[in-house]
Amino acid sequence: MFPKFNIQQLFIISLFVVINTLNSQSNNLIMTNKSLDSIEIEKQINKILEELTLEEKVAMCHAQSKFSTKGVSRLGIPEIWMSDGPHGVRAEISWDDWSYAGWTNDSITAFPALTCLASTFNLELSSAYGFSVGEEARYRKKDVLLGPGVNIYRTPLNGRNFEYMGEDPFLASKMVVPYIQGVQKNGVAACVKHFVLNNQEHWRDKVNVEVSDRALHEIYLPAFKASVLEGKNWAIMGAYNKFRGKYTTHNPILYKILKTDWKFDGVVISDWSSAHSTEEAALYGLDIEMGTGTDGLGTTTKDFYSLYYLATPFLDGLKDGTFPISVVDEKVKRILRLMFRTNLNNNRSLGSVNTKEHQDVALQVAKEGIVLLKNESDFFPIKDHKNLTIAVIGENATRSMTAGGGSSELKPKFEISPLQGIKEKYNKATVLHAMGYQTGASEYAKIYPPTLDLDSLKREAIKVAKKADIVLFVGGLNKSHLQDCEGEDRQQFGLPFKQEELLDEIYKVNKNIGFLMVSGNAVEIPWLPKVKALLQTWYLGSMSGHAIADIVSGDETPSGKLPFTFPVKLEDNAAHFYGEESYPGINYNQYYKEDILVGYRWHETKNIKPLFSFGYGLSYTSFNISDIKINKNKFSVNDNILINCKIKNIGKVEGAEVIQVYVGKPNSKVKRALKELKGFDKIKLQSGEETISNIKIPVNSLAFYNETFSDWEVEKGEYIVYIGNASDNILKELKIVIVE
Structure with a gap:
């Protein structure tokens, strides 16, 4: 005998059955990243791809609001939500304009700007910083944090220098990796920005940068390269400017470097309104288009999303055969991969915000910076x-x-x-x-x-x-x-x-x-x-x-x-030494005439004394650095250079010193800076305490980018290793030889 139900009860029961059936189908299709390895995830991605319509695929490649992209509700594919960074999670922005949403629960911890973080020379602190800001992003239900920024400090007039990590590519490369890893431990993607050569705000959306391959690879790309190869970042943001006549957000040269040479498997996200062409966006690596129809942070065109370059025009091009379906499939694969790492990852924590631990990290970064x-x-x-x-x-x-x-x-x-x-x-x-x-x-x-x-x-x-x-x-x-x-x-x-x-x-x-x-x-x-x-x-x-x-x-x-570096006067800075053609450019064309000689490389090579040098900073205590030794004098390309020394706090209070190791190549066959930072070690000591510092430098990190065959080369011959506590305060020089 079956129980009797009225019409309302039967409707509720049938609705429950339908919902559970759909959930079951959805769960069969999309297995969350709770127990999947990378091979299984790729299988899942391919399976999902087969279920998506062309319209759904295209819709995933562009914004639906100021800071989100569409999911596919019928398949349980979530939306992606982003937030500005890099030194905190921005307050909630309205759906379709730049006004704040007026929430009362979106206050956060403001961490020090990245110039301060870079000044700490402390890798562990960078990791703690990244983890803390990542926890806050996770609590705020963000999948992508739009940061960190690693553009190089080329001119002291750049309005966004405070968001970046300074003038030295080695320091930026070392500091950015633990930041990324810290953020992503929370199941939040670190979106490293702005790729690349976005080194001024003036004319940022118009200027065309002309720079040599050597400077590109030795100065402006290393922090991005480290982000990809060592930090394993899940997202990169394009830049506003052009490089050799093509916008950087969808640039064929940069696309090859990022996705072919470095094998980056994450997503490329446009800066807000940095996309300019459907064809280039489709073919040269842009995966998610954001903010088109705005001027960055000011005006906006309402309901413009369907007119994005990767929206209706892209869909039309796929339908008429202008673009092969494989182009959109590649983009969607990357987007789904991002999801399995973030909002489809059931292993990620719930996050937290405004905790004592976060405030302690912010305070320590501030004090050390x-x-x-x-x-x-x-x-x-x-x-x-x-x-x-x-x-x-x-x-x-x-x-x-x-x-x-x-x-x-x-x-x-x-x-x-x-x-x-x-x-x-x-x-x-x-x-x-x-x-x-x-x-x-x-x-x-x-x-x-x-x-x-x-x-x-x-x-x-x-x-x-x-x-x-x-x-x-x-x-x-x-x-x-x-x-x-x-x-x-x-x-x-x-x-x-x-x-x-x-x-x-x-x-x-x-x-x-x-x-x-x-x-x-x-x-x-x-x-x-x-x-x-x-x-x-x-x-x-x-x-x-x-x-x-x-x-x-x-x-x-x-x-x-x-x-x-703090130059005495503006003209002492390399970008300004060469006049208007070098900064800000003429008729929107700009030539990096200083080439590889950025920052202290310029000052030291050209013998222009700065007011304050790169790596400089005083203390309330004093340190004695002694017994500086190197493991041997002759090295092959696959060797490691090992430098060790004694350091003692000879002052009256506790303090920390940064031992800095630079390397130079005299009589090089190519133009070189006098010396370049290749290693550092921050050591904290009590008054009277002594310890030994050990710094390892792989010989292959001394390579220069050889433009004749577009690859890295370690030049053989004599080098000088400089050990000190600032770029202009060298305590000892050691000669070494690189042999075959």
């Missing part, structure tokens, strides 16, 4: 006592540096300002504050005027400085348009907003000045003799004020090293 550039008469550290009056002067003492900057703008749960950090640290001293100057709000592509009376601010700052024993001037740049911000480059090398005039006036009434430089770029510093100390503090995120206060007070000893 701050660089002490000058410290006359041991101005720092400043000890707290009741008879001390400290004047903290400058808008940057209180201004948010997570707001603005372009796509890297963040919405942190909190942001400790330098003033707050100093006030909380100095309980006995009297801490005074005056803005001194003011600028408008930070907003993309806009400049707002000050809202306060500048003369009054200046007078108040001078008045406060007179009362103080010590002045801490917290100045530099900010995240506004024409400063450290996406969309355009800086317009001046010196300090903006008449800060130098203010500093001059303060100097007249109080000469005991320490300057805290908040920036992601070098600036011109003719006023250096007027300050007793200078700290490069970068953009430090949520824990900014605490990190700065720890360094200023001496609770932490600075150990950061500059990841790029």
